[in-house]
Amino acid sequence: GEKVEQHESTLSVREGDSAVINCTYTDTASSYFPWYKQEAGKGLHFVIDIRSNVDRKQSQRLIVLLDKKAKRFSLHITATQPEDSAIYFCAAPGGNYKPTFGKGTSLVVHP
Amino acid sequence: DMKVTQMPRYLIKRMGENVLLECGQDMSHETMYWYRQDPGLGLQLIYISYDVDSNSEGDIPKGYRVSRKKREHFSLILDSAKTNQTSVYFCASSLPPGNQAPLFGEGTRLSVL
Numbered sequence: 001g002e003k004v005e006q007h008e009s010t011l012s013v014r015e016g017d018s019a020v021i022n023c024t025y026t027d028t029a030s031s032y033f034p035w036y037k038q039e040a041g042k043g044l045h046f047v048i049d050i051r052s053n054v055d056r057k058q059s060q061r062l063i064v065l066l067d068k069k070a071k072r073f074s075l076h077i078t079a080t081q082p083e084d085s086a087i088y089f090c091a092a093p094g095g096n097y098k099p100t101f102g103k104g105t106s107l108v109v110h111p
Numbered sequence: 112d113m114k115v116t117q118m119p120r121y122l123i124k125r126m127g128e129n130v131l132l133e134c135g136q137d138m139s140h141e142t143m144y145w146y147r148q149d150p151g152l153g154l155q156l157i158y159i160s161y162d163v164d165s166n167s168e169g170d171i172p173k174g175y176r177v178s179r180k181k182r183e184h185f186s187l188i189l190d191s192a193k194t195n196q197t198s199v200y201f202c203a204s205s206l207p208p209g210n211q212a213p214l215f216g217e218g219t220r221l222s223v224l
Contacts, residue, residue: 001170006153034212043115043201044154044215089153091212098169099144099213103153 002094006102
């Protein structure tokens with residue numbers, strides 16, 4: 001099945017800087033790559049995804065890049081704000097459409 | 112309002128007791144999921160359901176079973192719960208997999224003593 005590795009377990013940035021979280025996957029049949037945000041004690045909240053037919057997608061301050069050749073995708077949060085502090089998860093469905101998640105990146109944005 | 116609802120939110124059980132976790136969604140999504148989340152392990156898929164009575168094992172199905180008799184409801188059952196099943200359990204739902212990212216509930220925090 002699919003394996004997803006999320007490379008940064010923690011990330012600390014200053015308010016206004018950019019944050020980048022990187023994930024790699026193994027199954028070339030994965031066709032979309034969602035990102036989720038989890039605040040303390042809450043469920044996972046979908047923030048953005050990218051499909052395999054494009055290599056870049058932007059939604060306000062969030063940018064997702066996909067490199068299918070390297071089997072890598074990344075989340076860029078620009079102009080970070082303290083409320084961006086949370087745990088972020090990447091995921092990939094694999095060819096059998098059973099979404100596999102990375103282990104999460106704890107992002108702290110310092111004022 | 113699109114929502115996945117999990118009940119109960121918190122549960123304490125003794126080892127050997129049976130546990131029923133319930134999940135509902137109001138979007139008529141065909142696909143529903145149960146995951147557990149443990150520190151350092153991320154989310155692990157327990158079961159996936161493609162529709163009523165069409166369930167498939169995930170990565171860690173041992174010790175769990177599921178029931179889906181109506182499209183809107185998906186139950187996770189722990190027969191004779193074990194202490195290592197203490198975890199946070201998340202239910203999610205989506206359109207057919209591969210088309211849409213799953214929408215998650217707020218989770219059930221289960222402690223097995």
